[in-house]
Amino acid sequence: DIHDLLQRIVAEERFSECELRAKALRDVDFSGLPPFVQKAILFAETHFEKRISLAEAATEACVNPTYLSTAFTRYVGMSFTSLLHHLRVEAANDLLADPELTLAAVAERVGCSDASHLTRLFRKVSGVTPGRARRASKHLTQ
Secondary structure, X not given: OHHHHHHHHHHHXXXXXXXXXXXXXXXXXXXXXXXXXXXXXXXXXXXXXXXXXXXXXXXXXXXXXXXXXXXXXXXXXXXXXXXXXXXXXXXXXXXXXXXOOOHHHHHHHOOOOOHHHHHHHHHHHHXXXXXXXHHHHHHXXX
């Protein structure tokens, strides 16, 4: 059906934009950032699969949570929570390539409480559902 094909193309393009933003974030040279912001980013990158908070990142970076929140957004261009969301969606997208993994298993591995939480987060960040992203990646690999 042409309508389904057009929706898939739109969904793939939206997700590609999300992947580009996440890749751009990974490719940024953080060496010019204040050390406490670098520590918070490293903390997020190494612990995103757990339930972590800004307060924990602030403790790790040895600063006040409110100060970290303001500085993080100023220097990184997104909130700490947004960074966590992008990291989780990027990891989920990689895991979705494995057809053996259920959505619930993927959710658990990326720090989401359940499949429905992952679906809401995935849609919010990428504009598509994990199921649609999985189907799109399956079509791209065939």
